[in-house]
Amino acid sequence: MKKPAINPESIITSSFAAKQFDEVLKKAKEGPQFIAENEKVELAIIDYALYEKMHLALELLQEVAWEAEIVRRIEHADAHPEELLSLVEALGNEAAERILKMDLNEVADDELFE
Template identity: 35%
Template structure:
């Protein structure tokens, strides 16, 4: 079972203005390896800087969830066709309708 992720939270130590971020980018990169850093523009979070390890974790999870969703959709379609074989469409007819 995959649990839903909650919306990220952050504290004031993780906020940095865009002008400070440009001046202290090396320091910001080091901090981002431990905790995401939130770059603000006019007081609003505009960009999030994260370490590569966290990026890989997020990317892997997203890829896995997309694959699971595609599999779920395909299984639903197969079940629908098994219940009602007449509802099946040939690939040629589907392709012809999407090329128009």
Template identity: 35%
Template structure:
């Protein structure tokens, strides 16, 4: 199985706002976030990301689908192993703890 590692998100300087500035211009940041995520910094390091609800829903839906697909792959793999070696069976509750 090949594991694809994603690169960290990239952003422009226009998307960066200090936390003190963000508190003063929150309404403006909310409007910008509907177009492109906004990154709020604390002591020069990105601390918080502000994004539109529709983008959040898209990310959440994709994550949910990927988790379900991974769970299904895990179950199928374990079922195949149990068919080959019935003594290797474990309860699903214990399997989930291992992850």
């Protein structure tokens, strides 16, 4: 995956950022500001609304990827039933027995899932 493009006008030195932090914050409201140390970008300062949007998008992508992996595994299991393991084979007698003895209604579903 390639790195995101950075507008050279958005790159500032760490010493400038330290001396002119108010100005950096104002510019960050307009677009990301990148702080460089020894000619290498080290930090990005972004508006919180943009951060929130990026965070939510990342969470959604992670959830979609997780769900796609679950579907892939189910499809693989359906196509190759000879590879399936019983609970005892997968966990051993003791752990399987503990799981089988669990009260499934002990924990409410809303406590298990977001």
